[in-house]
Amino acid sequence: MLTIMLVVIYGLFGLVIGSFLNVVILRRGARGIGGRSGCLSCGAPLLWFDLLPVVSWIALRGRCRSCGSRISLQYPLVEASTAVLFACIGVSDLSIPMQIVSLGIIALLVLITVYDLRHTIIPDGWSYTFAFLAFISASSFALGGGMIGIVTLLLAGPLCALPLFFLWLISRGKWMGLGDAKLALGIGFLLGPWSGLFAVFFGFVIGAVISVCILLPYSYLRARCGITRFGGSSAGFTMKSEVPFGPFLVASTLVVWFMMIYGLPIPFFNI
Numbered sequence: 001m002l003t004i005m006l007v008v009i010y011g012l013f014g015l016v017i018g019s020f021l022n023v024v025i026l027r028r029g030a031r032g033i034g035g036r037s038g039c040l041s042c043g044a045p046l047l048w049f050d051l052l053p054v055v056s057w058i059a060l061r062g063r064c065r066s067c068g069s070r071i072s073l074q075y076p077l078v079e080a081s082t083a084v085l086f087a088c089i090g091v092s093d094l095s096i097p098m099q100i101v102s103l104g105i106i107a108l109l110v111l112i113t114v115y116d117l118r119h120t121i122i123p124d125g126w127s128y129t130f131a132f133l134a135f136i137s138a139s140s141f142a143l144g145g146g147m148i149g150i151v152t153l154l155l156a157g158p159l160c161a162l163p164l165f166f167l168w169l170i171s172r173g174k175w176m177g178l179g180d181a182k183l184a185l186g187i188g189f190l191l192g193p194w195s196g197l198f199a200v201f202f203g204f205v206i207g208a209v210i211s212v213c214i215l216l217p218y219s220y221l222r223a224r225c226g227i228t229r230f231g232g233s234s235a236g237f238t239m240k241s242e243v244p245f246g247p248f249l250v251a252s253t254l255v256v257w258f259m260m261i262y263g264l265p266i267p268f269f270n271i
């Protein structure tokens, strides 16, 4: 019974925060957070019942009430995933202060994922805030481990960022953005050195496999039929500009992190 209540409370809170995250992603660099929301196509102001997370999008069948233009599936997806992830924290055994830090970490990881998918760039401020919260979240464990625990924690972030930094360096940014290395800094702090490296490696593998699955059929189609509309004729389709690695890193980090939170064994590494 308590579990159901926690899922409902944290889930509803996640819906509200997810709705806010959508606004942050949309308006970053454009204008401030304040002001009323309007349709991106016709500018018609949104009424309060158009702003209910997930529900409004389904009720409107993903179209603007005034002009009928499509409303991105991003909105309900971000709201629903934030709700699910918040609920997963809510039912964990983490203390309340740790839960609050964890909710902040989730909000940042959702922001980073969606922004990287849309713009193939990760804002530095978000990566560093994530690294800071991850450091806070891990330091309570590290303090219990004495001097070794503290040194391990301090080294974990740079250790996980290093492989991605070198990939960025030797490819001059072609294979990997520097933003991915900055993201890996927080992953190291959050998960510790071995689980962190495992998450980075695992994210890299998923990313590489999926990139190839997207790239190969695309190159084939382009060679065969002269299709250019996916990447634009001049822009082409390169690893750097078209396939963001941030979302893969975040996905593997969330899997490893939740396994640690729920006390499940992590394959290969366990620290």
Ligand SMILES: [Zn+2]
Binding pocket: 039, 040, 041, 042, 043, 044, 064, 065, 066, 067, 068, 069
């Ligand atoms: Zn409209």
